[in-house]
Amino acid sequence: MLRKLLKIVLILALLLFLVQIGLHLYRTWQDKLEVPLTPPVSTFSMGKMASQVSLLGINTNEISYNDASLPFVDLFRSANPFQENVLRLKAESVTYDANGWPNNLNGGEAGTRFLGELPADALPAGEYTVLYDGEGEIRYGNDAKLITHSPGRDTITLEAGVNARLDASLVIADSNPEDYVRNIRILPPGGICQHNPLKRVMDASACAGDAGMYLSFADHYAEIVFNPDYLDFMKDFQAIRFMPMSGITRNPEAHWQDRPSMAEATWGGTYGARGAPLEIMVELANRLQKDAWFNLPHAADDDYVREYATYVRDHLNPELKIYLEYSNEIWNTNFNHGEYTQKKGIEMALGLNAADVGYEYYTIRAREIFTMWEQVFGGRERFVRVLGGWDTRPDFAEKVLSYNDTYQAVDALAIAPYFGGNIKGYREAETVEDIFHLTTAPDSYRSLPEVLEKVQRHAQLAQQFGVTLLGYEGGQGLVDWATRKPDQHPNPLFFAANRDPRMGKLYTEFLEGWQQAGGQLMMLFSAPRICQWYGCWGLKEHIRQPREQAPKYAAVLAFIATHPPHPVPAPPKPAHNPLAIAPRNPNDPLIVWRPAVDPERVFFIENPITLDLLLEGTVWDKRNLFGKWQGRWDDDFLFLTVRVYDSKRVFDSAHPADDDSVGFLIDTDNSRDAKLDGKHDFHLIFACDREQVVLGKDSAPLSAGALRSIRFDMREFYDGYVLEAWIPWQALGMNPAIKDRVSVNVEVNDDDDGGTRDGKIAWMAQDKQALTDPRQWGVVLFSGR
Structure with missing residues (x-):
């Protein structure tokens, strides 16, 4: 009997040994990948981070080399795809693998930018580690300088030039087609302490003397994933809207297999190319314990919708709330979403008016998506069905909520109240005082008083239709789209106004007005961004900008601290359309x-x-x-x-x-x-x-x-x-x-x-x-x- 027991113990020990070897080989193979093929799993504690309860959420940014929020610890995640050839290299004959890595240069070169136009303080000084697989040579440009080189590992510095801006690029100058350069990772100096992933440290000495608690970026990038400065910024908000990060704008993808993947060379790029994988967005929400706002692409087919819902159901913390929105601003003719919905409405013979049938198709498809999610989740308790509105057009809200009684199938109406739109007046302005006057004058177009009046009107509509009023975006909107350079008038005045303490006071007034009108969750726009000719949208101008230099950000944090939310139950759904409109008198002038x-x-x-x-x-x-x-x-x-x-x-x-x-x-x-x-x-x-x-x-x-x-x-x-x-x-x-x-x-x-x-x-x-x-x-x- 004893011999049999010993034999069984030996067999079990051998099996355990073989399993450990298998796991070791799997991890070794997986470490060679750019990022894990499965979602990263946190191996460190979030500590005692308080979860904010607030009326305010935040929009992410589009993934780009000039994204000043710098969300990822691996800087190459935000580079432009090599195929876009932003460096204008001799790349006509270069071929690429399925993930976008140049697999044969064919006598040319392949390169890209991974930083652009960023303030010098956006990243810490020091030596950055570049890791890559394959055989070849990488050449660095702009503010990136090579310090040391060894196979598969370079050391570079990133120091801003005389313009005080960080621009960095790299070029694959030589690559062995049999073992081509791939899986490039660009990692900052230092790391984090395992018990505090929201704070960047330079070495193990900062981790309470316990070297085992120190996780360097160079060795643990795959599990750290997110820039600790980014996590520290995002932690103060109740919810995260992933629309920009997911690459929704002008994105033609329709099939699940076309979505952004974990194995892609980069997640940055131009319209249609950029976008973070769903796995990354869910992981960010889980790590920060924040509610998640997802936008489905306008052309997504039913399989895409169901697969998306299934992944969120199975991987997002079930205690977190989900906000579900179909596309983004389908009324906005600057985006192809609007034209797409109009064409679909015409195909369905909904009517002759392209704009109206586009709105009608939008409600039809949104309801179909809500139904599919309800089927996947086995109910709708976990998510909020959001219908997008138009902040200056309450009549649009009336149309989409009324059409086929759509209000019965949605939980919330969301608008984007931006104040500051008197372009003619701004172009004639000479001082920052002029800008503030136009932004606050009651008779000025899109002034703060006018915008809050429209908020009040939408709040009344939401009450009448039995839905909650949300803000999918909001804040100041000082921008002149006719300009193309940051020093063109009136851009310097816009930038100065955004940096002025008076802008912080306007944000407080805006948010108080929103709350007093009955608005619930407001998703501010946006995470830190640089000021450029296309606007100064970020609450901060870069992720490491001090609070005292960012009046919008300071005002928002003060509002969160002093204005606890007062959740209001959604009003009851009316049995009949509350705004059934009588037919127009045909003799009334249009x-x-x-x-x-x-x-x-x-x-x-x-x-x-x-x-x-x-x-x-x-x-x-x-x-x-x-x-x-x-x-x-x-x-x-x-x-x-x-x-x-x-x-x-x-x-x-x-x-x-x-x-x-x-x-x-x-x-x-x-x-x-x-x-x-x-x-x-x-x-x-x-x-x-x-x-x-x-x-x-x-x-x-x-x-x-x-x-x-x-x-x-x-x-x-x-x-x-x-x-x-x-x-x-x-x-x-x-x-x-x-x-x-x-x-x-x-x-x-x-x-x-x-x-x-x-x-x-x-x-x-x-x-x-x-x-x-x-x-x-x-x-x-x-x-x-």
């Missing part, structure tokens, strides 16, 4: 025509009217079939301006309506009959290849002299053309006066391949017969100012 008092600006499009109702064709594209228009008037003329976006101009048909052309329809007596009456209803067609206007079918007749009196100019642009027309009232038999009304419509005909036209859009329509039915046209009021 727009006004203002007098043309400035001869030099009669054709200047100001607050243009959109042309995007698809009457003919099946494919709609803002670059090929889109327009804007405007009318001005005086005693003698109607001044008509139409800006058309068209990728190709065609004019080869006998009738101009089959070519690229603009049609203008006017019912001069505002009778609004069911069809053109042949007396007072005119249809004027302006064609690109004609010198004289052409009358459309069933138009009231015009004499040869009247036709010749209508002058117009069609100027071609790289992306379309502009119509400017002088239409004499005498030709139309009109003598307009202030407060008169007419019915009007505008059409754009599009031909892409010769023959008959391929598409048609218009201003006003309920159905495809709109241009022959004046009842559907828009009513215009003649204004005296």
